Amino acid sequence: MFGLVGGKPAVVKVTRKETVGTRARVLVENVLGAMGLTGEVSVFENEEGVQLEIRGEKMGVLIGRRGETLNALQYLVGLAVNRSESEKRRVQLDVEGYRKKREETLRELALKLAEKAKRRGRNVVLEPMSSQERRVIHMALKGRNDIYTFSEGEEPFRKIVISPRR
Amino acid sequence: MKELVEILAKALVDKPEAVDVQLVEKENSIIIELRVAAEDVGKVIGKQGRIARAIRQMVKAAAGRSRKKVVLEIL
Numbered sequence: 001m002f003g004l005v006g007g008k009p010a011v012v013k014v015t016r017k018e019t020v021g022t023r024a025r026v027l028v029e030n031v032l033g034a035m036g037l038t039g040e041v042s043v044f045e046n047e048e049g050v051q052l053e054i055r056g057e058k059m060g061v062l063i064g065r066r067g068e069t070l071n072a073l074q075y076l077v078g079l080a081v082n083r084s085e086s087e088k089r090r091v092q093l094d095v096e097g098y099r100k101k102r103e104e105t106l107r108e109l110a111l112k113l114a115e116k117a118k119r120r121g122r123n124v125v126l127e128p129m130s131s132q133e134r135r136v137i138h139m140a141l142k143g144r145n146d147i148y149t150f151s152e153g154e155e156p157f158r159k160i161v162i163s164p165r166r
Numbered sequence: 167m168k169e170l171v172e173i174l175a176k177a178l179v180d181k182p183e184a185v186d187v188q189l190v191e192k193e194n195s196i197i198i199e200l201r202v203a204a205e206d207v208g209k210v211i212g213k214q215g216r217i218a219r220a221i222r223q224m225v226k227a228a229a230g231r232s233r234k235k236v237v238l239e240i241l
Contacts (some may be wrong), residue, residue, distance in 0.1 A: 079217065
């Protein structure tokens with residue numbers, strides 16, 4: 001049949017490409033295990049980078065005060081999975097929707113403090129935040145003609161200043 | 167805690183086989199001693215200690231509410 005009878009069996013080599021996302025997931029799973037936590041890690045990869053979403057119990061430990069622990073882990077995972085890559089991929093970690101909730105909180109805070117700066121006619125200085133969090137605030141107050149925002153100080157203590165326009 | 171530091175350090179360095187983590191229990195504290203290959207030291211410390219700070223943060227989280235103070239030393 002089809003002139004293939006008696007032919008050699010086909011040899012197909014299958015290699016699973018180890019992506020940045022897979023490496024990141026395995027590392028996060030190992031870290032969870034070592035911390036005595038059980039959680040499920042899902043990975044989304046797109047051209048922007050790799051997003052990992054962790055769901056599980058007692059995840060507060062993994063988030064830490066104002067996301068300190070989550071940010072530390074995100075930084076370390078980013079470094080680890082990009083170590084051998086020529087092109088750096090952005091790695092973002094979220095736990096139980098924490099980042100989304102925090103973004104909303106930051107946006108509300110930004111609007112409130114913008115009003116305060118306007119009302120008092122003085123600068124309002126926020127507490128130190130990561131670049132990711134500062135970005136949310138800058139974006140929330142972008143393009144306003146009554147106030148403007150900038151950052152001052154050195155990492156990791158860089159903070160946002162909301163300033164009234166005169 | 168030892169395992170956590172080992173996993174993180176091995177993921178960051180070029181020579182994971184050279185990573186060595188020892189726990190030294192003191193009366194009021196636990197010291198985690200991390201050793202890596204000489205050429206990898208920068209990979210676990212980072213500019214201005216940023217990587218070391220992140221590893222310490224993870225250790226702090228893992229140590230949780232244990233009464234003992236946990237210290238990470240990079241040797």
